[in-house]
Amino acid sequence: MDTQFLVSLSIILATFALYIGIAIYNKAKETSEFYVAGRGVPPIFNGMAIGADWMSAASFIGMAGTIMLLGYDGLAYIMGWTGGYLLLTFLLAPQLRKYGRYTVPEFIGDRFDSHTARILAAICTIIISFTYSIGQLSGSGVVIGRLFEIDAKIGTMIGAVLIAFYAAFGGMKGITWTQVAQYIILIIAYLIPVIFMSLQLTGNPMPWISYGELVGKMGELDRELGISEYFAPFTNGTKWQFLALMFTLMAGTAGLPHVIVRFYTVSTMKAARWSGAWALLFIGLLYLSAPAYAAFSRFILMTQVAGSKIAELPAWTKTWVDTGKLQVADDNGDGVLQWNELIISNDIVVMATPEIANLGMFVIGLVAAGAMAAALSTAGGLMIAISSAFAHDIFYRVLKPNSTEKTRLSVARWSIVIATLLAGLIALNPPGAITQIVAWAFALATGTFFPALVLGVWWKRSNSQGVIAGLLVGLGVTLAYIFAAKYGGFTILGIIDTGAGVFGAAAAFAANIAVSLMTAAPSQKIQEEVMDLRYPEQMVYKDGEVWMNEDGSKSV
């Protein structure tokens, strides 16, 4: 165990040194570098950075386990979290890039020409990103705590200090290149164990092709045991809950401020389009592998662990039983562990796989480093989103428009430090399970930003009164449904709190459209700016006509 600790520690320290080195090398000197990395990030690398930003501790540690426990119903996460990139890349990313601002609240404030909408959007950004970051910090606390065999709370604090340091120091420019490195480390760490497991179980090094057979075989095993088949649909909730959760995760993806701002870091609409495609390819590598992890782990547990004598369980089960994440109670006292006597927490599937498959301590350390990369990179992106909403949208655009660049940068850095430490404090006693907290953040993004941005980009008639009504109604309905479903037992068609976004979005769209139509149309200038988003940079919409900017001159 001591050698294992040293190996894991050195791998994690080596990767940290790499991230910090990159952050120092790319230290942001100007405001535009701090927020949008000077807008010069090439699409492939931006795709990797989006991938690292996107794949959080919940994706890396929790998703495979969720699918293992929920079976088919867990696949709503796979389709929801990837399908969102269609909405984002088709409906929002290139258009928002052409509009050319720093942040999402800035787009909403300028597009609707309203400081009220700007502040409301900044507050929504802070609420959503802050909720999400609590989940990340408690995730990193679990990894650090388990690794160093210290209390998860101390682990959380170490994580918070680390994130505060490099996000505040490097800004977006540092973070983007750090995230490229983090993507590479986390994807290698995720793929190596699943490839080896596939080799051991099926003799085929391609887990994506080989695990289909096992899924079928497990269905037979389940039938023999008399439990519902692994792949049987809707065993853990209604079909409507599946569809609502999938929609919430998709629309939430398209409305998360820290993901949208990634598309501001590229040079053009074309680059935004390609960034979206590359990002989903890189994200897909992990998301296509998660169900394979789930199937392999479940198969090993069913065939090699269940059915063996309690006294003769493999050595790795002992360590995990000690953490409380695995329970092997011999309920009927026959000395043999039955499948239904095995209780597994969904957090341990990925973390325990290297031990289950006996892959050696280097791989165990690598997986821990990958999980840390996933938690840190997402938290870093979230912190930039929070700091820009406060320092840029509230402080600079509303409170102190005359402040110097130096003041603004230092307000941005300090707001990162304060937000991280505050999130770290709350993460010491998180208000819910990690996946639950993350699902709430998505529901809130679906109920607020998704309708506001889609209508803002595609409907020129949407005005400031409409967007303010939409944001307030969407936020209110989403929060009300989450609380009513979670604590009051109120559900519609069996849709529980994680699917709340569907109602928030519907109400927000309706409120935005109704109020916009009842009040005066936006100014001619704003309507033309919205029409302009239909065309590439070189085409300009002006005075009801489209003009071609042939020589590429900057001012039009």
Add this chain to the structure above:
Amino acid sequence: MKKIDKKAADSYFREKTRNMIIYFAIGFLASFGVVFFAEPLSDITINGFPFHYFMGAQGAVLTFIILLFVNAKMGDAIDRKYGIDENKNEQISSGKVLDH
């Protein structure tokens, strides 16, 4: 600055919107459509998987990735057809950005 024929400008937007609607329809069928008909589709088997499980775990994700690359490629082709020059886009874009 040269004025573009209203028809050409409209057809640029129409072509892009039409493609987008087609991509959305395909993506919607691959995800929501398959979920909606999960039970009847589960009798079909692909590579050992029941069809609905295959689509949820792999088919839908692969469809999304392919759609995004097709969109990026087709978007470039439409831009070329209407004489859009990416280098000039970059120049214009870096100047039009509100820098503050």
